[in-house]
Amino acid sequence: MIQFWEEHKKKIIGVIAIAIVAVALFAGGKNLNASALESVLGFVVTPFQDLTTGIENWVDSTAASAKDKTALTEENAQLKADLAKLQDENKRLEQYAKENAALSSLLKISQKYPEYKSTGTKIIAKNPGVWYNTFTINKGTDDTVSANMILIAPGGVVGKILESGKTYSKAQSILDSRSAVPAMSVRTGDLGVVKGDYTLMNDGLCKMEYIDGEAQIAVGDEIVTSQLSDVYPAGLSIGKVTKIETDTNGLTKYAIIEPFVDLKHLDTLLVIDKNTLEEAP
Amino acid sequence: MRIIITIAMVLINFILQTTLLQHLAIQSIFPNTALIIVVSYALLRGSKEGCIVGAFTGLLFDVFFGTAMGYYTLLYFALSYFTGKSQKNFYRENYLLPILFCALAAGIFEFFQFLTELVLRKDGNILFFVIKIFLPTIVYTAVVTVPIYRILFGLNEWLELKEKYKYRLF
Numbered sequence: 001m002i003q004f005w006e007e008h009k010k011k012i013i014g015v016i017a018i019a020i021v022a023v024a025l026f027a028g029g030k031n032l033n034a035s036a037l038e039s040v041l042g043f044v045v046t047p048f049q050d051l052t053t054g055i056e057n058w059v060d061s062t063a064a065s066a067k068d069k070t071a072l073t074e075e076n077a078q079l080k081a082d083l084a085k086l087q088d089e090n091k092r093l094e095q096y097a098k099e100n101a102a103l104s105s106l107l108k109i110s111q112k113y114p115e116y117k118s119t120g121t122k123i124i125a126k127n128p129g130v131w132y133n134t135f136t137i138n139k140g141t142d143d144t145v146s147a148n149m150i151l152i153a154p155g156g157v158v159g160k161i162l163e164s165g166k167t168y169s170k171a172q173s174i175l176d177s178r179s180a181v182p183a184m185s186v187r188t189g190d191l192g193v194v195k196g197d198y199t200l201m202n203d204g205l206c207k208m209e210y211i212d213g214e215a216q217i218a219v220g221d222e223i224v225t226s227q228l229s230d231v232y233p234a235g236l237s238i239g240k241v242t243k244i245e246t247d248t249n250g251l252t253k254y255a256i257i258e259p260f261v262d263l264k265h266l267d268t269l270l271v272i273d274k275n276t277l278e279e280a281p
Numbered sequence: 282m283r284i285i286i287t288i289a290m291v292l293i294n295f296i297l298q299t300t301l302l303q304h305l306a307i308q309s310i311f312p313n314t315a316l317i318i319v320v321s322y323a324l325l326r327g328s329k330e331g332c333i334v335g336a337f338t339g340l341l342f343d344v345f346f347g348t349a350m351g352y353y354t355l356l357y358f359a360l361s362y363f364t365g366k367s368q369k370n371f372y373r374e375n376y377l378l379p380i381l382f383c384a385l386a387a388g389i390f391e392f393f394q395f396l397t398e399l400v401l402r403k404d405g406n407i408l409f410f411v412i413k414i415f416l417p418t419i420v421y422t423a424v425v426t427v428p429i430y431r432i433l434f435g436l437n438e439w440l441e442l443k444e445k446y447k448y449r450l451f
Contacts, residue, residue: 005329013332013362017355024351038344045296045345052300125299127346130309130414131394134346136299162348170345177402178348198398199409202309 042140042165049125050138057267116233117276119143121151121269124168131198133176133263139271140167148231151269155260156237157181157225158269174238175201175263182228183208183238190215191226194238194257204264205242211253217244223257233274283440287322287334290436294318295341310414312422313387314429315342319361320386321426321433324379328365335361356393360386379430380423387422391415 005012065072125136139145141164151158151171159173172179174194181194192211200206211217221241227234239259246253298314305311315338323331339357343350364382371378391414399405 016336017358020351020355020358024349024355041341041344045292045341048292048296049300052296056301056304125296125345126303128298128303128311128313128315129394131398132346134348136345172348177398199406199413 038163039165042168046124046136046138046165046168049136050122053122053124116272116274118152118270118272119145121145121271123266123269130202132178133173133196133201134162135171135173137161137169137171137269137271138167140165140169142166144273145169145271150232150236150272150274152236152272153261153266153269156239157232157259158261158263158266160231161271173263174259175204175206177201181232181238182226183223184226185215185217185241186222186224187218188216188221190217191228192223192255194223200256204259204262206239206257206259208241208255208257209252211255213246213251213253215253217241217253217255219244223255233272282443286436286440288337290318290433291315291334291338291341295338299345307421308413308417310417310421312418312425313390314425316357316360316387316390317383317422317426317429318433319357320364320383321379321430323361323365324368324371324382325373325433325437326365327368328362331361331365331368332358352397356390360389373434376427376430380426383426383430384419384423388415388419391418 119139121137121139123135124138127134137145137151145161146164146169147161149161151160151173157174159171159176159179161169161171163170173196174181175196177196177198179196182191183194184191190211192208194206194208197205197207208223219241223238223241225232225234225236225238237260239257239261241255242258243256244253245255294314302311302314319331319335319338322334335357336354339354342353342357347353364386367382391410395405395410395414
């Protein structure tokens, strides 16, 4: 055995290297659900990741609760006040909704606010390193989560699912340099593509590229997903413009986008399935 | 015995690295402990076993965080192979060489990722890379290598002793 290895060492290593490259080339760039091998590894590893993150959260919360009880009572009072205010507002808005429905039916406009079927999920592991921003969540095909579904958090888009195993899924945030989201500015309707960039990733920012050179986009504009994507549904908010620069070619502009969601400190997310559009009542 | 302990070690490191250890990051830089383990293992046990551990570690990263199968596998595989080649030429008790090798491997690892970004997505900001990623990673890796290498070295000694008894080598 050892002798065989010594004799054919170079050949064996060469063959393995070529095999890996071939697999990479054939499997590259496909958004498929996990293969058997991946599922097995996921089945072994994800429960422990879940556990470790759980323990971490528990320690965090216990430490916090012991530390600032007074702050919590204050916060509670504040929240109660806020709640009362919001309830009041909600009642008012409900009336608006009713009025809106009545008026729309008068005008025969079928107005649809997109409301998708959603599943709550948690992040259980993150990609180490500074280059990419992918993470693992604790829902998989068992919970009808599958590839190319969208992840959102209160405020806006977080990313999409790359691959789903039985009990876990691999997701990519919009800060990842491999991610690209067709987007537009709400105010002016200028189109562009929101891309991640590793130089901005660690500040939690991303970049909107390919904006027309004469576009009227300005700092503070809200950016939402455009209808040009077949993965992201239109109209989900992404973030706001913090800076606009002209590209070196002078023909296009790019904007630095600050996402509404704090993508550096995410915990709980929603997975939405864009194929199950539920009409708003 | 060795196989079980090695697999457990790689898996435990993977679980910790993707969850708890991220809180120890300074400016979102934390050394790649998986790489340190792979390189140390290759230095302690030679290129053959190093390659296997490297490929397995890379496979884990590919499965959970890669978009294309094989990128990390190849990278870890190659790094462990080349470090394993130099195993016969140094004293294991000496800490300087593992530190040097781990720092170098981490540097090469980051550089390859930079190269991939540059070639595939033309996102090449060499100044940002060197100052914000390359140098901090090398320094931080060199520091973290010491405890990890110590643990691996102790584990290896213990296992080798057990193996000697088992095969009646003395």
